[in-house]
Amino acid sequence: MSTVYGPVPSWRFGRSLGIDVVVPPKTCSFNCIYCQLGRTKVKLSNPAEFKNYVTTNDVERDLEKYLADIDVNSIDVVTFSGSGEPTLNPDIGDIVECVRRLTSGKVPIVLLTNSSLLYRDDIRRKVARFDVVVAKLDAGDEKTYRIINRPIKDAPDIEAIKESIEKLKKEMNGRLMTQTMFLYTDFDFTNCEGEPLTNLMNALVDIEPDTIQIDTPYRPGGEKFLKPASVDELRTIAKRFEDFMEKMNVHSELWVFGVHDKRGRKVAWKEHVSVSDEIMELLKRRPCRIVDIADSIGISYSETLKSIKNLLQKSLIIKRISSNGEKYYYPV
Ligand code: SF4
Known part of the structure; x- marks a missing residue:
């Protein structure tokens, strides 16, 4: 790892x-x-x-x-x-x-x-x-x-x-x-x-x-x-x-929290070896929302959604809902 x-x-x-x-x-x-x-x-x-x-x-x-x-x-x-x-x-x-x-x-x-x-x-x-x-x-x-x-x-x-x-x-x-x-x-x-x-x-x-x-x-x-x-x-x-x-x-x-918020800016990646692997590595350390994953990996929201659906289908990740109704993804 x-x-x-x-x-x-x-x-x-x-x-x-x-x-x-x-x-x-x-x-x-x-x-x-x-x-x-x-x-x-x-x-x-x-x-x-x-x-x-x-x-x-x-x-x-x-x-x-x-x-x-x-x-x-x-x-x-x-x-x-x-x-x-x-x-x-x-x-x-x-x-x-x-x-x-x-x-x-x-x-x-x-x-x-x-x-x-x-x-x-x-x-x-x-x-x-x-x-x-x-x-x-x-x-x-x-x-x-x-x-x-x-x-x-x-x-x-x-x-x-x-x-x-x-x-x-x-x-x-x-x-x-x-x-x-x-x-x-x-x-x-x-x-x-x-x-x-x-x-x-x-x-x-x-x-x-x-x-x-x-x-x-x-x-x-x-x-x-x-x-x-x-x-x-x-x-x-x-x-x-x-x-x-x-x-x-x-x-x-x-x-x-909820007042000061520095999230929401994209990371610039020079190249991706495997987006799925990069998402898995990220989620192992930090449960994230779709928007967080898109910003971290530096890809579009729709591309992230596609990868997440794929990882859910393979049962590699699960979804949990936070107290304020937001969806977070976790590795299995
Ligand atoms: S939050 Fe978890 S890792 Fe951090 S101090 Fe508490 S038990 Fe340790």
């Missing part, structure tokens, strides 16, 4: 070329209730125990091949994400330098991390090499953290995570962003209001990231008891943040 995928459409960053430094099976220190990759298969919190991890050579080989097929000027960012927690890869510091060299420093390099290893000085030193770090913070208190992220046994507690994100902000030269998934559940728990929201606002004001991303698990997947927040609910939460930040004299920018 290639360690490079996409480019995937991202509401936050636009056309995002993915680097997967974990690759399946999903390996993570969390088992989040909303994870679109399903439940965590390999539970790990120590990079030294990571067996058969992706090496710098693997990424170099795959990225060189990819850059021969797509126009690098039609990518907005390169994002380290994929099949688990990227900071578990012991080579991540070298890999980011390799990606910077191959893209000639033209494209910002983004890391999506669950923040669970940032308490370690050695990991923060590697992470500080990225242009943008998006640190997950779904909770400001231990109870909410345990319900949403379901950390594995050796993962740090929420206080250590909050402190480590604050430390990283002081140490890095790039931009620090946080991402919070706001959600509801069938068992009367939510982080959209009450104490969980107040604790989150306090934590984020202490960190004062450059950008606070207000997100929700809008794609189907994750646990059945989960319900995403609506865009109106996210706007209400954003207003609470704005008022609180003004009171506390904090100046983080807010990006709100």
Whole structure:
């Protein structure tokens, strides 16, 4: 399986070329209730125990091949994400330098991390090499953290995570962003209001990231008891943040799902070896709508529809409907 995928459409960053430094099976220190990759298969919190991890050579080989097929000027960012927690890869510091060299420093390099290893000085030193770090913070208190992220046994507690994100902000030269998934559940728990929201606002004001991303698990997947927040609910939460930040004299920018949207621009491909294979590679890492696939692969809507029908007939993919009625395609 290639360690490079996409480019995937991202509401936050636009056309995002993915680097997967974990690759399946999903390996993570969390088992989040909303994870679109399903439940965590390999539970790990120590990079030294990571067996058969992706090496710098693997990424170099795959990225060189990819850059021969797509126009690098039609990518907005390169994002380290994929099949688990990227900071578990012991080579991540070298890999980011390799990606910077191959893209000639033209494209910002983004890391999506669950923040669970940032308490370690050695990991923060590697992470500080990225242009943008998006640190997950779904909770400001231990109870909410345990319900949403379901950390594995050796993962740090929420206080250590909050402190480590604050430390990283002081140490890095790039931009620090946080991402919070706001959600509801069938068992009367939510982080959209009450104490969980107040604790989150306090934590984020202490960190004062450059950008606070207000997100929700809008794609189907994750646990059945989960319900995403609506865009109106996210706007209400954003207003609470704005008022609180003004009171506390904090100046983080807010990006709100459904309001800020950088999707919708096509990637320019120089050539296609196999459109079906490219669609399959994309969907293995990111469930997508038809329009997302058309933009990512750089082909027309009608051509995409034809390929999707073909893949459905062969039972290689399935369709699921999101809470707002949109059709997403998943690999079987
Ligand atoms: S941290 Fe990311 S990969 Fe790990 S379980 Fe949560 S959402 Fe999934």
